[in-house]
Amino acid sequence: MFTGIVQAVGTVSRITPAQSGCRMRIDCPELGPAEWRTGDSVAVAGCCLTALDIDERGFSADLSAETLDRTSLGALATGNPVNLEPALAVGDRLGGHLVSGHVDGLAEVMSVRPAGESRIFRFRVPPELARFVAEKGSVTLDGVSLTVNAVEAREFEVNLIPHTLAVTTLGQLEAGDRVNLEVDLLARYLERLTGVQT
Missing domain, CATH: 2.40.30.20 (Elongation Factor Tu (Ef-tu); domain 3)
Known part of the structure; x- marks a missing residue:
């Protein structure tokens, strides 16, 4: 994990x-x-x-x-x-969210715009994964745990602070680039347990 x-x-x-x-x-x-x-x-x-x-x-x-x-x-x-x-060792601090490292699909960068010193990235996900992305929920993009700021149909936005832009590869992304997407593990299991599909 x-x-x-x-x-x-x-x-x-x-x-x-x-x-x-x-x-x-x-x-x-x-x-x-x-x-x-x-x-x-x-x-x-x-x-x-x-x-x-x-x-x-x-x-x-x-x-x-x-x-x-x-x-x-x-x-x-x-x-x-x-x-x-x-990988985590027993007793390590859980700073982001639980991530399995099993990629669900690729998300495409639709746009990047400045927001003060931060940048807002808009991504589009495959149709079958869109239901797992929720406002204020978690996603993992190229291994980075992020909070979803907004969701509209198959697209969502995240706000990357200067630190994240500086210490990960996400600061180099441009429109058209594709990144590895892992949806929230809990959302996956919730769907399986309830049998509810949207």
């Missing part, structure tokens, strides 16, 4: 094609990866991946063809930045 509170922005340093997907190398020395163990989970742009070939500079992860097709990771190239969050 994760919280959506990004710990560092890493850099994709190598992508090696494999028979069914690829192996991606990510540099993140500031996270102290040498202390991790092989098999630990790391959220990379919101996608839960398994850390392999760990050393003091970073780690590698195997990405399946499905992961490459269904998330924004398939569009990454060497040199691209990615939001990173190691």
Whole structure:
């Protein structure tokens, strides 16, 4: 499990094609990866991946063809930045909201506008995911836990403060870009338990 509170922005340093997907190398020395163990989970742009070939500079992860097709990771190239969050340990502070690292779909940036020192981003989600996005509810975008400010049909807005813009990759987004979206876990289970679909 994760919280959506990004710990560092890493850099994709190598992508090696494999028979069914690829192996991606990510540099993140500031996270102290040498202390991790092989098999630990790391959220990379919101996608839960398994850390392999760990050393003091970073780690590698195997990405399946499905992961490459269904998330924004398939569009990454060497040199691209990615939001990173190691998995929670028992007793860690839960600063954002409960995040599984299982991407539900891609959200498209429709517009970006200034709001003082902050910026308001408007996103469009796939039709089947729109019902899970609620005003003042939580979403995870490229691994970042955010509060929804407004909702209209398939579109919603979030307000990113200067700190979030500075310490995550979201500050680089422009209209037309797509990001990994994970809807609120509780909303998913509530629908399943009640059997109610809208």
